[in-house]
Amino acid sequence: MEPTYGNGSFAFCWRPHYLFSQIERFDVVTVRFTGKNVMLLKRVIALPGEVLEFRQGILYINGKQIQEPYVQYRTPWDLAPRKIKPGHVYVVGDNRGTSMSRHRFGQVNINRIIGGVIP
Amino acid sequence: MNKKILLVLILIAATAAVFLFPSDEKKIRNNLDSLAEYCSSASKETAIAALKKVALAGKLCSDPCMIQIESFDIHRDFKKKELTDHILMMKKMLPDTHFTFHDTTINFPLDNRAELATTLRLTGKIDTDRFTEAYELSITADKIDGDWLFSSFSVVEFMEQ
Numbered sequence: 001m002e003p004t005y006g007n008g009s010f011a012f013c014w015r016p017h018y019l020f021s022q023i024e025r026f027d028v029v030t031v032r033f034t035g036k037n038v039m040l041l042k043r044v045i046a047l048p049g050e051v052l053e054f055r056q057g058i059l060y061i062n063g064k065q066i067q068e069p070y071v072q073y074r075t076p077w078d079l080a081p082r083k084i085k086p087g088h089v090y091v092v093g094d095n096r097g098t099s100m101s102r103h104r105f106g107q108v109n110i111n112r113i114i115g116g117v118i119p
Numbered sequence: 120m121n122k123k124i125l126l127v128l129i130l131i132a133a134t135a136a137v138f139l140f141p142s143d144e145k146k147i148r149n150n151l152d153s154l155a156e157y158c159s160s161a162s163k164e165t166a167i168a169a170l171k172k173v174a175l176a177g178k179l180c181s182d183p184c185m186i187q188i189e190s191f192d193i194h195r196d197f198k199k200k201e202l203t204d205h206i207l208m209m210k211k212m213l214p215d216t217h218f219t220f221h222d223t224t225i226n227f228p229l230d231n232r233a234e235l236a237t238t239l240r241l242t243g244k245i246d247t248d249r250f251t252e253a254y255e256l257s258i259t260a261d262k263i264d265g266d267w268l269f270s271s272f273s274v275v276e277f278m279e280q
Contacts (some may be wrong), residue, residue, distance in 0.1 A: 034255035034275075035222030035238035079280070091278075106278035 001041045002095045003072050004028070011041065015117030023047070023089055025069075030114045031091060039114065040104065042091035043070070046084050054079035056095060073097030104119070143223050147233055147260055147267050153215030154179050154269070155218040158206060162215040171212050177203040181261060185271035231262040
């Protein structure tokens with residue numbers, strides 16, 4: 001999640017964040033990776049029903065280019081259009097300086113979103 | 120005095136029962152810990168030691184054993200020989216790798232079947248780079264001739280590109 005969250009830095013998962021609010025695009029969330037304690041820190045970039053695409057590293061949602069000011073370094077990711085399933089969101093890390101194959105991203109069930117992140 | 124002796128005897132008997140007659144859940148957890156130990160390999164592990172451990176790991180699994188890893192397009196039964204060959208190959212490829220299972224929950228939908236959800240943690244070294252990987256696993260264990268054997272392993276893929 002660099003540069004937003006540096007390697008070795010601290011952040012807190014705010015579990016009640018989505019008790020009274022909906023997940024929105026660009027929210028940074030904790031995703032339950034495995035068991036009770038292993039989490040991923042990712043950013044939500046697409047919501048249920050939307051069509052997501054990457055062209056040369058640029059994000060497109062429903063065919064429209066989306067600005068991502070939090071991304072500092074960009075490698076030319078190409079990902080064919082895909083529709084986000086109901087009850088799912090698409091999460092990606094901010095560190096786009098690595099190749100797609102080395103990055104863990106994709107659509108996840110909203111039930112796997114544990115909470116928001118502080119700070 | 121008689122009551123005290125009786126109480127101590129009851130406590131000793133209860134403690135002995137716990138250790139001599141472990142529950143099914145305890146047996147399965149012990150098997151899982153053993154599996155992790157047998158699959159782990161030290162950097163200076165001899166070929167004979169590796170073969171022994173692999174054979175012991177094979178004995179903890181049923182024949183055949185279902186393996187499902189969607190990201191590698193694996194979804195089929197493995198015969199015991201094939202399974203142990205793959206474990207041995209993996210030990211050779213990753214000679215300094217440590218396996219551990221964490222956060223294991225066990226349910227018994229049937230008397231002779233257990234369903235486990237667990238986290239597999241791999242730590243090791245490839246060339247000079249250290250690595251740590253974690254995977255969520257769904258494991259099924261069946262009671263066959265009184266022994267709990269692992270009959271299927273499935274990597275839970277929760278993120279779809």
